[in-house]
Amino acid sequence: MHGVFLASAVTSIFAVLLICVFLFAGGIPAMLKIGVVDFLTGTRWKPGSDMYGILPMILGSIYVTAGAVVVGVPTGVLTAVYMARFCPPKAYRLLKPAVELLAGIPSVVYGFFGLMVIVPALRTAFGGSGTSLLAASLVLGIMILPTVIGVGEAALRAVPESYYEGSLALGASKERSIFFVVLPAARSGILAGIVLGIGRAIGETMAVIMVAGNQPVIPSSLFKGLRTLTANIVLEMGYAADLHREALISTAVVLFVFILCINLAFSLLKRRVIR
Amino acid sequence: MMTSTSVSSRSDGISVLLRGLVYGAATVTFGTLLFIVVYILWKGVRHLTPSLFSLTYNSENVSLFPALVNTISMTVLSLAVAVPLGIFSAIWLVEYASRNNRLVGVVRLTAETLAGIPSIVYGLFGFLLFVTTLGFGFSLLAGALTLAIMILPVIMRTTEEALRAVPDSYREGSFGLGAGKLRTVFRIILPSAVPGILAGVILSVGRIVGETAALIYTAGTVAQIPDTVFASGRTLAVHLYALWGEGFNADQAYATAVVLLIMVTGINALSAAIAARLHP
Numbered sequence: 001m002h003g004v005f006l007a008s009a010v011t012s013i014f015a016v017l018l019i020c021v022f023l024f025a026g027g028i029p030a031m032l033k034i035g036v037v038d039f040l041t042g043t044r045w046k047p048g049s050d051m052y053g054i055l056p057m058i059l060g061s062i063y064v065t066a067g068a069v070v071v072g073v074p075t076g077v078l079t080a081v082y083m084a085r086f087c088p089p090k091a092y093r094l095l096k097p098a099v100e101l102l103a104g105i106p107s108v109v110y111g112f113f114g115l116m117v118i119v120p121a122l123r124t125a126f127g128g129s130g131t132s133l134l135a136a137s138l139v140l141g142i143m144i145l146p147t148v149i150g151v152g153e154a155a156l157r158a159v160p161e162s163y164y165e166g167s168l169a170l171g172a173s174k175e176r177s178i179f180f181v182v183l184p185a186a187r188s189g190i191l192a193g194i195v196l197g198i199g200r201a202i203g204e205t206m207a208v209i210m211v212a213g214n215q216p217v218i219p220s221s222l223f224k225g226l227r228t229l230t231a232n233i234v235l236e237m238g239y240a241a242d243l244h245r246e247a248l249i250s251t252a253v254v255l256f257v258f259i260l261c262i263n264l265a266f267s268l269l270k271r272r273v274i275r
Numbered sequence: 276m277m278t279s280t281s282v283s284s285r286s287d288g289i290s291v292l293l294r295g296l297v298y299g300a301a302t303v304t305f306g307t308l309l310f311i312v313v314y315i316l317w318k319g320v321r322h323l324t325p326s327l328f329s330l331t332y333n334s335e336n337v338s339l340f341p342a343l344v345n346t347i348s349m350t351v352l353s354l355a356v357a358v359p360l361g362i363f364s365a366i367w368l369v370e371y372a373s374r375n376n377r378l379v380g381v382v383r384l385t386a387e388t389l390a391g392i393p394s395i396v397y398g399l400f401g402f403l404l405f406v407t408t409l410g411f412g413f414s415l416l417a418g419a420l421t422l423a424i425m426i427l428p429v430i431m432r433t434t435e436e437a438l439r440a441v442p443d444s445y446r447e448g449s450f451g452l453g454a455g456k457l458r459t460v461f462r463i464i465l466p467s468a469v470p471g472i473l474a475g476v477i478l479s480v481g482r483i484v485g486e487t488a489a490l491i492y493t494a495g496t497v498a499q500i501p502d503t504v505f506a507s508g509r510t511l512a513v514h515l516y517a518l519w520g521e522g523f524n525a526d527q528a529y530a531t532a533v534v535l536l537i538m539v540t541g542i543n544a545l546s547a548a549i550a551a552r553l554h555p
Contacts, residue, residue, distance in 0.1 A: 001457050005371055008363030009382050012431065015424045016385040019392070022403045078300030086297055095305060097547055102308050104539045106485030108512045109532050112519065113311050116318075116529075142307055149304070175290040175297075203393025205488040206516055230395045230488070237399070237492055252399050256392070263391040 027253035030246030039250060045216035047236070047244040054251055056218045060226040061202050061258070063219065064212065067137025068144050068201040073194055075141070076148030080190070083149060084156035085178050103146035111210030114139035119211055126223050131213035134222045139207050144197035151196060155189020156182060192269040199262040203255070205230040229255040315536060319529035327530055332498040337527040339534060341500045342514035345415065346538075349494065349510050350483045352419035353426060358476060360423070361430025362465075368431075369438040370460055390428040394489040397425050401493035413507035418494025425489060426479035433478065437471025438464060470553050477546040484538050487512045511535055 031039050034052045042053015087095060118138050123130030159182050167177035183190075205228075213225020214235060227235075232251050240248055329338040364382065372379045401421030411417040441464050449459040465472075495507030496517050509517060511534060518528045 002367075002371055005363045005367035008360045009367040009372075009378070011360055012364065012382060012385045012389055012427060015427070016388050018404065019396070019400045022400055022408075023396070026403060075300045075303055078297050079304040082297045082301035086294075086301075095301075097543060098305055098308055100543050100547070101312075101540060102304075104481050104485070104543050105311070106487070106512050106515075106535055106539065108485070108487045108515045109315070109535055110311075112515060112528060112532055113315065115519070116525070117314065142311075145304055145307075173287065173290040175293040179293050199391055199393075203395070205393065205395040206512075210516075210519060230393065233395055233399060234488060234491060237402070249399065249403070252396055256396055259391055259393060259396075260388070263388060266391070267387065 023249060023253050023256055026246060027250035030243055031250045031253070033243065034247065034250075039247070040254070043218060045232070047240070047247070050243065052243075052247040054229070054232070054247075054254065056216050057227050057229045057232045057251065058254065059218050060212075061228040061230070061255070063133055063226065064136045064140060064208060064228055065198055065201045067133060068140035069194070069198065071137050071141025072144040072197060072201075073148060076145045076193075076197070077152055077190060079145070080149045080152030080156060080193075081178060081183065083153045085174075085182070099146050099149050102142075103150070107143065107204060108206045108210075110139055110143055111207035114207060114211040122223070128223050129213060129225065131211055131225050132223045133212070133219050133226050136208050136212040136226070136228075137222075139211050140201045140204060143204060143207060144201050147197040147200055148190075148193045151193025152186075152190045155186040155193065158189065159185045188269055188272045192266055195262060195266045195269060199259060199266065202228075202258055202262065203230065205234055209234060229258075312536065315529060315532050319526075319531075319533035322526040322530040323533060324530075327527060331500075337518070337524050338498075339511065339514055339527070339531050341498055342509050342511045342531075343534065344500050345494075345508040346484055346510040346512075348415060348504075348508075349419055349422065349490075350480055352415060352504065353422040353483050354476065354479065356420060356423035357426045357430055357479065361427050361475070362434050362472065364427075364431050365434035365438055366460055366465075368435055370456075370464065386428040386431050389424065390432075392425075394425065394486060397421050398489040398492050401489065406493060411505060413493070413495025413497070414505045415494055415501055415508050416504040418490045418510075419504070421489050421493045422483050422486060425486070426482055429479050429482070430472075430475045433475025434468065434472050437468035437475075440471065441467050470549055474546055474549050474553065477542055477549065481539060481542045481546075484510075484535070484542065485512055486510070487516050491516070511538075 039052055039054060040058070041055050042051065043055050044051045044053045045056060083092070083095065114135060118135050119130035122132060122135055163181050163185055164177050167181040168174070208228050209231045212228065212231065214227045214231055215225045216227045216232070219226040229251050233248050236244070237248055326336040327338055328340045329336045330340060332338045332341050368379060368382060398421065401417055405411045405417035405420050406413060445463050445467060446459055449463045454462070490510060490513050494509065494513070496509045496513055497507040498509055498514065498517070501508040511531060515528055515531045515535065518524055518531065
């Protein structure tokens with residue numbers, strides 16, 4: 001049985017290797033054929049006329065993620081402070097499961113909600129089609145809330161109570177003690193939560209597809225549509241062939257590299273928290 | 276001057292502002308959640324008609340019943356692959372591997388990497404490996420295997436934590452009574468770790484039920500109950516996405532979202548109940 005246990009444990013190594021092999025073997029040749037520079041910095045994605053530049057999608061993913069951070073991080077961190085320090089125990093018993101529900105709602109339901117509520121609201125308020133960078137940022141901002149809240153709350157609770165009490169004893173108010181003593185002490189953990197949220201936002205697919213408009217163009221304003229790396233794969237994989245298909249796999253390679261960098265940042269931060 | 280302590284503890288400007296921000300943010304967070312849930316329920320519940328649960332799907336009834344059945348089969352299949360693998364991996368990590376074994380670090384690192392990979396990358400990988408290279412075509416099996424890899428790190432991590440929480444005295448007691456290693460693992464350690472393992476399994480069920488991006492190009496989007504695991508079938512989440520693509524039946528889509536919400540809430544309640552038993 002020892003062998004069976006060992007073999008199972010090795011499966012995850014095997015899986016990561018397989019994923020890397022399939023992605024890189026499928027994507028790198030196309031990248032070389034198109035030209036790495038042309039592929040990464042080209043601004044035109046027109047598979048019909050063999051133009052494969054994914055800069056609009058790279059920027060699309062970055063913009064949308066930045067938007068999600070702007071929307072989700074301040075709200076999330078402040079809510080984490082509420083959960084860890086302000087929430088009365090009775091309300092906590094109700095609100096903690098609420099945060100978990102927020103995390104459990106499928107992304108396609110968020111996308112659907114965005115499509116039916118946020119997009120029409122933006123259309124009425126600002127004109128245009130409503131499917132836009134702003135809509136995607138709002139939806140993703142809501143989606144990263146539970147991650148930021150959960151990790152942030154745990155980090156705040158890990159700060160020794162003596163910090164808070166010491167600050168109170170020096171005459172600082174409850175709010176000042178929390179924001180100027182406890183919060184800075186928990187910053188690595190909170191940052192880890194934010195990085196995890198960024199990973200979630202950049203990898204998110206379904207919700208973004210339904211509200212972002214998906215034009216492969218660099219958006220010129222908050223109210224213009226855009227396409228992310230993830231959306232590019234889902235939208236065209238169904239009918240793509242040959243170089244077009246390989247170019248989509250290359251898109252996944254770029255996304256994968258982004259994610260690996262974010263994961264690395266996360267585990268470095270986590271290590272700092274444990275020390 | 277004498278009143279300065281009471282002033283600073285309650286009503287200086289910055290403290291009031293900070294308190295306002297905290298309460299404001301909490302209101303926004305929970306208000307948004309409440310709005311999403313109530314809005315979807317309000318729009319969807321009245322469209323949960325009997326025809327929506329017809330045995331077969333057609334464009335007339337837009338039945339979600341086949342998708343519901345597929346969701347359950349997909350969950351069972353994925354768990355059947357991932358749960359034994361995940362539990363066995365954790366057993367190796369906790370009970371067998373020696374402390375300075377290099378492989379332990381590598382297994383942990385790869386499991387963490389797997390946990391961070393976005394579902395669309397899994398979907399693409401599953402498409403390339405299971406659907407085309409291995410020739411399964413769009414099928415429940417291809418989808419389930421893809422999801423199994425996706426949830427493997429969740430099961431591994433929760434099982435590992437559960438096993439580590441079993442006190443060493445259990446192991447020593449079992450060895451002391453003359454039981455072998457394997458018997459100790461299966462008769463003593465695993466049973467006491469069951470609630471923790473179960474929590475991981477339920478977490479995984481939640482991910483499977485909500486998954487879309489990893490399934491579109493592996494399990495495919497056929498809206499019927501397939502006869503075999505080698506045929507395509509869409510799950511409920513994929514169904515909701517597909518309704519968006521297919522000219523859109525908003526009412527039925529709301530109803531589908533309601534069913535998804537109910538399932539997710541049920542799964543969360545179950546996991547909360549287990550967590551409450553774990554940490555009373």
